[in-house]
Amino acid sequence: NAGVTQTPKFRVLKTGQSMTLLCAQDMNHEYMYWYRQDPGMGLRLIHYSVGEGTTAKGEVPDGYNVSRLKKQNFLLGLESAAPSQTSVYFCASSWGAASYNEQFFGPGTRLTVL
């Protein structure tokens, strides 16, 4: 099993450009999450999904959109990138609710917006 994979690993964007980050999991997990991590800080939840076809906002959803068309994939989109979105993005998945179930994290995507 590959676990949780993220594509791409690195990306540099110019302000105003758009991009999509892909997260895939092969553990048949219902729940998936997108976090961002800034230097010296913990992870902040952007959006999450409790099942195929569902999405919900986390702590810092502004400027991002997500889609969960297939159970194994969770996409994070930036419509018009801003320098403030320079960060490391982590995807995670869990079998059930995060409070009671282990979250499995991907290796991260390092995004720089110039």
Add this chain to the structure above:
Amino acid sequence: LAKTTQPISMDSYEGQEVNITCSHNNIATNDYITWYQQFPSQGPRFIIQGYKTKVTNEVASLFIPADRKSSTLSLPRVSLSDTAVYYCLVGDGGGYNKLIFGAGTRLAVHP
């Protein structure tokens, strides 16, 4: 919103036992306490989870007093490879789908 407070950093030496205490005064009745470990350039990794009293696995122990307002992660006989950031998490208070990550405790293990 449940909030946790941990020391920003700790130092230890190989072979010592390390105890990291987390304060969570507003923990909700149904919240579990979960600890994650993060190495540089990697995603966090689950270490241990508990609700009350004591939980032990092959990696660590978790001590939770009766009032559940704090918890202590205990790492026995640390090695250099235990150098990492450790996060204490509880639920968000409004539901059980989300966890709130604080800044974590940066543990440095020295030879």
